[in-house]
Amino acid sequence: MPKVGNYRANSVIYFQGDVVSDKVFVLQQGKVSLNYTDIETAKEIREIIQTGEFFGVKSALGKYPREENAVVLSDAQVLVFSVPEFEVFAQAQTRIIMKMLKVFSNQLRRVHKQVDNLLEKNEAQSPEAGLFKAGEYYLKARQYSQAKYVFGRYLTYYPAGRLAEQASRYLEAAESGSVKYGDGRGPAPLMVEATRQGQSSRDSSMSRDSSMSRDGSMSRDDPVRDDEPAASSVRAAPGEGLSDAAKSYYDAVSLFSSEKYKEALAGFKRIVEAKADAEYVPKALFEMGRCLFMLQQFELTIKHFTQMIQTYPKHPDLIDTLFYLGQAYEKKGDADRAKGFYKKILSMEPDEDASIRIKAAKAQRRLEEAGRG
């Protein structure tokens, strides 16, 4: 059974950094504040707990050190659950878990995005190239059924991708390998045959050994040249579970990631114009703006994003949009307007999206220094 705990004003229920964090609390009466230092701004944050609200849940369930000081502001009574007691209680009240799941999944999404934005994008592999590489690995290892799965998926998500033609060739190779030899068997230079079909005739005179090493180096780079036409006869695996809008969205994303901004723009535009999917329309609108920016159409970028914000004032990518607007004005040489957007970003909820805030602060500083110099 949970115990009742009474705490005097100015006492501390737990301290930030406490490693033993095996209790969950519910405030019954009085006033408790969670005090912590914001990880990005280093500002002191005070979060007042409402009566009836749980606290200490994340660190207790996740078994990690407390992340804040739980300070009693006026004499307080709390219910103290051990983790097993909390689990019994919560399982009888599934709605409580559902509510927490929603809160936690939103927090997770936010912090994930913050991390993503801080990572150097160019170091991370694009999902498209990564998926292709995984398929290549399995084919080389003669794990045909795994290779079949991966290339099938590749062609579902990126039917017009940079590597689509190669992927469908590899898919065929995996299929025939699996039929002819079975998983884990078959001749080793299998990748060579698969690659060779796509190479010009002068390569076919090369010996098997030399073309193998050639293949090895190609797989790390870009086996398909940019000027090659997109695959014409792709036998994509059925896109189970993906709606049409989702499929077109990923197609356009793959065009964007292969820097075909014009084509991507057209793709996103079609999704917006079809108005078929409430989820993908705002997403596609945002991506259209990004395409315009990449195409250096800064005038149009500004117009597009301004309209988008008017339609979707609470767009999930609002803060990124403001940053693009700032960048677009900056590119146009309008430093004052650009600063205005960076300032706006910095005035928004501090926990909204920390990494864009960092970028905005940097951009602002740069503009100010340029203004002085």
Added chain:
Amino acid sequence: MADLAGFTRFARTCHPGEIIFAEYEPGDSFYLIQAGKVKITKIVGDTEKTLDILQPPEIFGEMAILEGAPRSATAQAIDTVKVLEFNRANFEVLMMGNPQIALRLLKLFTKRIWDQKRRFMILTLDDPQAKIADVFLMLDETNAAVRGGELEGEKREFRVTMDDVAHWAGMSPAEAQTLIGHFANQRRLELFPDKIVVKNINDFIRFVNSRRKK
């Protein structure tokens, strides 16, 4: 085990070797293992690295709640595997009917939030050398939480590779290698084929704190 009899329509059986999802694939569902073993792997360079082997009643693929985000690893059936497949459409029904699963998922989320927050703190350090040190502090904190208390002494062993450290620090393996080399030259770190040893974890704590924004 939860009563899942009413949810057989969400069940899926996978043959040995079958890929449930591949790394980099966009994902919108996550899975509860009911029978069999699932291998979580990642292709690093020219080898397939096994990150984890999971069995009932573990959950995997839960990061699918980050809609459209690519999978960070491949899930493959080791033997005949039975899973329940969750997605946004059946999520609420399944969770309301199975509080144990909901609770397990809740715990996974708390863990993931902490992982990401901690990672964020590493990435916001300006000094790359401090980023490397902070990766070890993070690993030590995770270990402490699993152990449920502090360790005696100042020496710590970590079963990680330089590539793992590079990943967490958000830098290229080459850069991480140089920085880890600096620590090794200063004899603050020792490198072994299967582990990295930090000589004095408190020294790292002081170093990182001195580099954090005031």
